[in-house]
Amino acid sequence: MVQRVKVNIDGAIIEAPRGTSVLDAATDYGICIPHLCHVPNLSDIGACRLCIVENVVNGRSKITTSCTLNVEEGMVILANTDKIRALRRNLAELLVAQAPNSRAIQDIAVRCGVKEVRYPFRNDNCVLCGRCVRVCTEVWRSRAIGFVGRGKNRHVDHPFGVRPQFCKHCDNCVQICPMTIVPCDGPMQTGKEYLCGKCESQLLTNENAPGGCVWCKLGEGFGCGRYAGKKAATARM
Ligand code: SF4
Numbered sequence: 001m002v003q004r005v006k007v008n009i010d011g012a013i014i015e016a017p018r019g020t021s022v023l024d025a026a027t028d029y030g031i032c033i034p035h036l037c038h039v040p041n042l043s044d045i046g047a048c049r050l051c052i053v054e055n056v057v058n059g060r061s062k063i064t065t066s067c068t069l070n071v072e073e074g075m076v077i078l079a080n081t082d083k084i085r086a087l088r089r090n091l092a093e094l095l096v097a098q099a100p101n102s103r104a105i106q107d108i109a110v111r112c113g114v115k116e117v118r119y120p121f122r123n124d125n126c127v128l129c130g131r132c133v134r135v136c137t138e139v140w141r142s143r144a145i146g147f148v149g150r151g152k153n154r155h156v157d158h159p160f161g162v163r164p165q166f167c168k169h170c171d172n173c174v175q176i177c178p179m180t181i182v183p184c185d186g187p188m189q190t191g192k193e194y195l196c197g198k199c200e201s202q203l204l205t206n207e208n209a210p211g212g213c214v215w216c217k218l219g220e221g222f223g224c225g226r227y228a229g230k231k232a233a234t235a236r237m
């Protein structure tokens with residue numbers, strides 16, 4: 001029988017099966033901790049760090065990613081402190097700078113309270129979240145893509161840059177990528193580096209977004225419970 005444990009997340013006492021991540025326990029309960037690289041039923045690699053929380057042990061708090069932290073009996077988690085919000089906002093800004101034309105990332109940035117981006121746009125078209133690599137390896141049992149290179153040169157590619165015969169052509173790697181989940185209206189081109197009006201207005205006008213669900217488009221791609229709930233509610237109307 002699966003043992004259940006009780007954890008305190010932002011004051012809510014939540015019961016979850018042992019082995020559940022803090023992120024999943026919070027999301028299942030209805031507390032949205034912003035996250036990008038986490039995908040239900042795929043392994044977690046803690047790449048984006050957006051899901052950081054404070055894990056309070058003996059009065060001292062340690063900042064850690066909630067997708068890679070499993071629930072334990074009596075655990076106390078703070079997911080929405082000023083410190084966490086500031087760190088998360090900075091991480092989200094860096095992600096937008098890295099991939100400014102991803103609507104999914106812009107939505108998450110809005111959720112994290114980003115109103116302007118202080119970093120130069122790099123337009124990498126990849127934030128190294130590893131969603132594509134994991135879906136290929138773990139769902140399709142194909143290793144047709146993987147991370148290549150180090151540091152600034154790190155990117156996702158086929159082995160030796162050529163699509164191998166064992167690629168299943170399932171396209172899941174594309175469907176799960178935050179660059180492609182919802183196309184941005186104004187894709188950037190070299191030399192024309194700006195956010196399209198729609199995205200810019202999202203970032204600039206969402207006064208009340210921090211702390212609230214913004215139905216980020218990423219939820220559509222990976223089945224966020226809240227996004228699914230909204231769709232069901234819309235369908236009933
Ligand atoms: S299309 Fe090919 S590379 Fe992409 S997930 Fe499917 S098997 Fe992997």
Ligand code: SF4
Pocket residue numbers: 125126127128129130131132133156173176177178179
């Ligand atoms: S290609 Fe897309 S899914 Fe793959 S690591 Fe880059 S941003 Fe993530």
Ligand code: FES
Pocket residue numbers: 034035036037038045046047048049050051052065066067068
């Ligand atoms: S969702 Fe936890 S580090 Fe990305």
